Amino acid sequence: MKNRFPFEESKVLQLIIASSSDPVLITDSETKIVYVNHAWERLTGYTSKEVLGKMTRLLKSNRTPKNVYKKMWGTLLQNKPFTSEKLVDKKKNGVEYQIRSSIYPVLKNDQPLYYIQLQKDITKEKKLEELRKEFTSATAHELKTPITVLKLLTQSHLNKAKKQGSDVVNTHELELIDTELERLIQLINDMSDSARLETGKQFLTFEKFNLVEVMHRTVQKMQIYATSHHIVLDELPSNVQVLGDSKRIEQVLLNLLTNAVKYSPADTSIFVSLNTQHNKAIVSVQDQGIGIPKSKQKIIFDKYYQVKSKSKVGFGLGLYISKEIIKRHKGKIWVTSQKGKGSSFYFSLPVVS
Numbered sequence: 594m595k596n597r598f599p600f601e602e603s604k605v606l607q608l609i610i611a612s613s614s615d616p617v618l619i620t621d622s623e624t625k626i627v628y629v630n631h632a633w634e635r636l637t638g639y640t641s642k643e644v645l646g647k648m649t650r651l652l653k654s655n656r657t658p659k660n661v662y663k664k665m666w667g668t669l670l671q672n673k674p675f676t677s678e679k680l681v682d683k684k685k686n687g688v689e690y691q692i693r694s695s696i697y698p699v700l701k702n703d704q705p706l707y708y709i710q711l712q713k714d715i716t717k718e719k720k721l722e723e724l725r726k727e728f729t730s731a732t733a734h735e736l737k738t739p740i741t742v743l744k745l746l747t748q749s750h751l752n753k754a755k756k757q758g759s760d761v762v763n764t765h766e767l768e769l770i771d772t773e774l775e776r777l778i779q780l781i782n783d784m785s786d787s788a789r790l791e792t793g794k795q796f797l798t799f800e801k802f803n804l805v806e807v808m809h810r811t812v813q814k815m816q817i818y819a820t821s822h823h824i825v826l827d828e829l830p831s832n833v834q835v836l837g838d839s840k841r842i843e844q845v846l847l848n849l850l851t852n853a854v855k856y857s858p859a860d861t862s863i864f865v866s867l868n869t870q871h872n873k874a875i876v877s878v879q880d881q882g883i884g885i886p887k888s889k890q891k892i893i894f895d896k897y898y899q900v901k902s903k904s905k906v907g908f909g910l911g912l913y914i915s916k917e918i919i920k921r922h923k924g925k926i927w928v929t930s931q932k933g934k935g936s937s938f939y940f941s942l943p944v945v946s
């Protein structure tokens with residue numbers, strides 16, 4: 594069998610595909626290999642002679658999830674092209690490699706004659722991504738202990754200074770250190786949560802709990818820190834049961850309240866309420882702050898995204914983590930806002946009886 598283009602196309606196109614630096618593989622409708630280019634030979638270690646006429650199952654590593662193939666054939670059998678983010682195949686020497694693959698059916702009278710696979714070797718890309726996740730997770734973990742010790746020591750000195758009536762400057766400096774350490778702890782917690790979300794490590798513990806209690810508890814906590822703002826809690830029902838991780842839901846509400854405080858002027862009010870409709874509980878946090886332009890309202894939930902501001906007050910991870918937590922509770926999180934006129938953040942959770 595010759596490694597030749599199986600169908601009539603211009604010589605130029607054949608040349609382009611043969612010399613492409615990305616791997617190309619063509620099979621017939623039964624997935625028998627009929628053509629591979631040089632880049633594909635280089636990637637897999639096979640020569641064209643060794644694979645022509647063989648079925649593509651020769652390349653399978655058994656590490657691509659079954660549902661990827663199911664989706665792939667579901668699409669291809671409708672004569673539509675398919676793109677997969679990640680397929681894991683096996684080289685001639687048994688080493689696995691990861692590809693992003695786009696497969697195009699070539700049709701004749703509505704029947705597939707060939708499938709053209711344009712591939713991209715993403716093994717290095719994925720390895721780097723893994724390393725980055727591990728690095729973030731390990732760094733956050735290593736930073737936690739020394740910073741917690743520093744925080745405890747500072748608080749102990751601060752308490753002593755206050756009791757002994759040390760000079761005002763000393764106390765004020767200790768308070769500044771304490772605030773900055775608190776910010777650092779928050780950043781490290783966000784980094785560690787984000788890494789855990791990415792690596793798919795156990796993140797939530799589900800149980801039935803009363804959302805109203807969590808709201809009261811969180812608002813009380815926030816009131817202690819945010820003395821600059823008035824937090825107004827709406828009249829709440831006594832019991833709204835939801836299934837989820839109460840600590841993580843508290844984290845979401847705390848994050849929305851912290852943002853409401855960060856992005857609105859002192860002495861303004863922040864309104865917190867809870868409504869139930871169609872078996873859903875909807876919590877809202879409304880501020881009278883700087884607002885968010887319409888064009889940014891979706892992307893603020895993306896990782897590391899921050900609307901440009903003069904004061905860098907965070908990492909851009911809070912809303913991303915909140916969105917991921919709510920998503921894992923089968924709920925939704927969204928915002929309505931007008932620039933300069935305040936923002937209202939909402940999240941919904943399914944109510945259970």
Ligand code: ADP
Nearest residue numbers: 852853856884893899900907908909910911912
């Ligand atoms: P961070 O606050 O650490 O920057 P977040 O993920 O919590 O990260 O928020 C992302 C961005 O969304 C913020 O940088 C800010 O620009 C915008 N934002 C969030 N909450 C509000 C709010 N209540 N009012 C105005 N802007 C907000």
